[in-house]
Amino acid sequence: MTEWSVSEPTKLTLTDPVTRLQVRIVNGTVNVVGTDEGSARLEVSSVEGPPLIVTQEGSTLTVSYEDLHWKGFLKWFDRKGHRRRAVVSVAVPAGTDVEVGVIGAGAVISGVKGRTDVRGVTGDTTLVGLAGPVRAETISGCLEAQSVTGALRVNSVTGDVTVIEGAGASVKAETISGDMVIDLDAADLDGPPADIRLTSVSGEVAIRLPHPADARVEANTTSGSVSNAFDDLRVDGQWGAKSITGTLGAGRGTLRATTVSGSIALLRRPEAADDGGFDAAPSTSGKVL
Known part of the structure; x- marks a missing residue:
């Protein structure tokens, strides 16, 4: 497993194959686009509060915080009161399965042919040109x-x-x-x-x-x-x-x-x-x- 702690604007090019993407952030924006390229690219153009933890384990790429997990995501509460905000853009092969969770953040996902799963609390979600099965849950966004x-x-x-x-x-x-x-x-x-x-x-x-x-x-x-x-x-x-x-x-x-x-x-x-x-x-x- 390879891991990065991202506390400032960063660009990463992943050389190993990516077939599954997981992104979970609080406030800000997530942009995911499916491409014809064989590799994945990640750009964090802004990050405030705790650092984002980027990991690649096998063919799974994850971008999140240490205390923000997919299970129970819609009921998550920041007990430490950190001010968090991040702007994350990811380009992945079109066939990648994508999981995106946003709390107070916007999400835009386009061009993905794999499975897409989106969960949001207050942020708006935009899905464009998706060919695989899509599941989306939102509270007020x-x-x-x-x-x-x-x-x-x-x-x-x-x-x-x-x-x-x-x-x-x-x-x-x-x-x-x-x-x-x-x-x-x-x-x-x-x-x-x-x-x-x-x-x-x-x-x-x-x-x-x-x-x-x-x-x-x-x-x-x-x-x-x-x-x-x-x-x-x-x-x-x-x-x-x-x-x-x-x-x-x-x-x-x-x-x-x-x-x-x-x-x-x-x-x-x-x-x-x-x-x-x-x-x-x-x-x-x-x-x-």
Whole structure:
């Protein structure tokens, strides 16, 4: 095992192979990018408080503090009261499995094809162009995923969840009071059918489906409003519980959305040649209750 104690700006080039990356920091920023290079590069451009401990054991590269571990990460408390802040950038081979934990810090992960696991307390997380399975947990930080093709699992308490140009076959997201905006791109006809499952207590849920859409739809809210831009779907309920159900296209995929008091909106994604941007309003044929 090789170990470095980093208490000032530092650049490291790892000559041994890296297939697993673990980064855990408090305050600051983590940037991870997958590359076509065979080696990994690490840059710590700023560090305050206790030094970061960088270790490489076998093909696993870890950047963290001595007292900050992955187990119980979301419940961690700095008993010593240190002021901590670090800015860490890591370039790894695209196939690397990545684990990132941030407390009060932002995280940006892009171009990774291996498994990605992110845990955050208050920092925002941005995921771009990830091809492997993704699991993300956040307490109050917002999460944005763009062009993620791997299976996406998100759990949030109060943080908002935004998926842009989602092309993965599986998206499962749960929030307590965080809002969800899910923009789905056209699925690959030769790939597995889409499986979209969204659950919230009081957060609002907006889903924009590709044109033409191909899914069995079941969306329910106990006391919120519903908006539907598809004539092929049925809206039931005038007072209290409301639902949107039906089949779009051949119904290969599945879309299920459930809220208690939040509203649900199903929007129609314009055709590629006439894409007016994400904020395009539902068609005038949409029903709102």
